[in-house]
């Protein structure tokens with residue numbers, strides 16, 4: 001960790017971010033528009049490089065409205081074959097750099113039938129169905145406790161603030177439970193049905209490991225999903241990664257406006 005953090009501090013002239021944002025599939029444009037320093041993951045000691053389409057794979061530092069921000073433009077996923085420890089390492093790095101608030105974003109399939117592609121959903125809670133947990137293994141007591149409380153991962157004050165920001169921007173925002181599968185295959189109609197019955201509103205393949213680790217090390221977390229498709233709820237409706245990226249592109253203007261407004265309000 002010291003090696004990673006020293007490298008980043010040197011490259012960024014000792015930039016001290018207070019807000020961290022992980023930008024999901026198709027939502028990375030914010031980091032193109034606001035970028036004071038950028039470091040490709042490949043250059044950062046102990047980072048793994050991102051392999052999925054639609055992800056750039058760099059850490060971007062920017063001052064937005066006087067707030068110091070670090071953004072992950074592209075994230076690593078469990079389905080790429082990385083370990084849970086590898087994919088959540090950047091969250092620990094952000095914490096060590098001084099981040100207090102972490103905004104997690106992703107592209108997700110709608111399970112709730114009232115959601116449609118290009119809707120934004122505030123994550124009010126999650127269900128971890130990835131079959132593992134990023135905190136398995138020896139605990140580092142300097143970061144967090146062995147058995148972390150999970151009663152309010154996604155902070156109520158941040159949820160309320162997001163709703164207010166969305167209202168001010170006339171964005172119709174949804175709220176729901178994010179269900180995480182490991183992927184990389186999308187869900188079958190029977191699985192979507194199960195997720196709905198068990199309380200999921202949207203389904204994706206990320207975010208939950210980062211939320212677990214962020215909560216564990218004391219970060220205030222906000223999660224926002226961009227609904228990119230009706231998860232395969234009707235038999236015969238085909239789903240592709242291209243469709244997901246396309247829908248995220250449709251939502252990106254309001255997504256960016258919301259994130260900027262949030263940053264200004266924090």
Ligand code: HPA
Pocket residue numbers: 107108109110186187203204205228229230231232239244
């Ligand atoms: N399922 C899982 N992950 C996803 C989906 C989906 O339908 N859409 C975007 N990411």
